[in-house]
Amino acid sequence: MEESLLEILRKNAKESPETMAMMLGVPAGEVEAAIARLEREGVIRGWQAIVNEDLAPRAPVSAAIEVRVTPEREGGFNRIAEQVSRFEEVEATYLMSGGYDLLLFVRGESLLAVARFVSEKLATIHGVLSTATHFRLKTYKQNGVLMARPGEDKRLAVTP
């Protein structure tokens, strides 16, 4: 049930417990209890809107930053990754395989703000070897949602 519940919520977090209960064939109370449990266990970490920043007022500047770091004897990449993640400019932090170690998604009010974050806050952390910053130009898809407006239903209104 939890797997199906998460699938529904990933598509539409605003779906009502009553409707979800009908979709899953269980009582509404059970859905509410499952959501509360998932929140308590940290499986559901929060509730957000999917915003097309290209259309939002005062769209922020955002960038993907590749970071190479020196792993530490105790904890590997964790300490630096957690330290970096605490900056409020950082939207997401991932440990990656391949040519660099951490991938950050960072947002700021302006190009300059992001550049200053990189040079003054990120690059100066002990253990950070190098950074490569890539600015986002346009969003085509995020969170599994195409940003282009969906076209009309191309099907005929009645078919056998």
Next chain:
Amino acid sequence: MTDARGRLARHIVDLPKSGIREFFDIVSTRRGVISLAIGEPDFDTPWHIREASIASLEEGCSHYTGNAGLPALRQAIAAYVRERFGGAYDPAHEVLVTVGASEGLDVTLRALLNPGDEVLYHEPCFVSYGPEIAMAHGVPVAVETHAEDNFRLSVEALEAKVSPRTKALVVNFPNNPTGAVLGREDVEAIADFAIRHDLILISDEIYAELTWGGRRHVSFASVPALRDRLVLLHGYSKAWAMTGFRMAYVCAPAWLMDTILKIHQYAIMCASTPSQYAALEAMRQPAEDMAPMLRAYEMRRNFLRAAFAEAGIPMHNPAGAFYAFPQIARFGLSAREFAVRLLDAENVAVVPGTAFGACGEGFVRCSYATGMEQLKEAAARIARFVKTL
């Protein structure tokens, strides 16, 4: 032209107009309709399948294929049918790629029937069966199925309609429009009936992958005793959301396929080549392609069932395809009146059950191949509408 009727083929002129067509004409005059009247997936074809078709065109695969279809595709079909349906077919001589399952049924009937041969089929059913039988100069003989029986096809009903002139039986489960499915014992009883009366069994299993509540489709191809008298129709339209590609196939024993292929060869030549490449790609990862669609359909079906129960609209338990077939007789309207007034009052389109045969009176077909948001809105409007009756 004077006396047009006299110049036209009588057995075609006499065919009834499709009830779906009539209703389509009414619905298409209106704007902003929420349509539960669409018999095709709301999902677009998975992108890797469309992409493979585009790539085949870029590579210049725009020529005829062999009459029966691409050999690689027929091999993939035989493997899928063996794995999924439990039937063994020789891809070289027993598999034919067709332009939709409707073509498969047409060429099969034309290969089998002499004028006056009777063909049993069950109603309510897909709109084409009766007319396709008549177009092949056969005599369609409808066998009724009923809500009290979850629209299963009973051998008693078949026995009542079979005659010495009966040549074949057309069955379709999971069923459009009722959503009915058959269990193993039903399949075996019907198989036994076909053998006892020496009939060809034509099984349209186009909705095979769409079964709910943990049920798994039981194919007539899994009954070994039927092998020499079974024609299996299946295709890509429903489970892969590929309706516009018009890709389907026929599996039949070699003695029959020979003649079926003769008709296909003269009438069609071969199915569309870019579509065949799309179908080939569709065979690569069927389970992965279908899984998200199947999960969505099942949740919508659960939702609709609960919504109708809440609104006091009785319905049998639809366990397959993407149709609900609620019973609206208690509201004192005919199926057609109900559909027309619902459209007028709430701008929601459903199909009158009578479009699928006379015994569909008292029912309407609601397709849940529609996004949840629309389905929720439609269910709320239907509930509001029936309160006014």
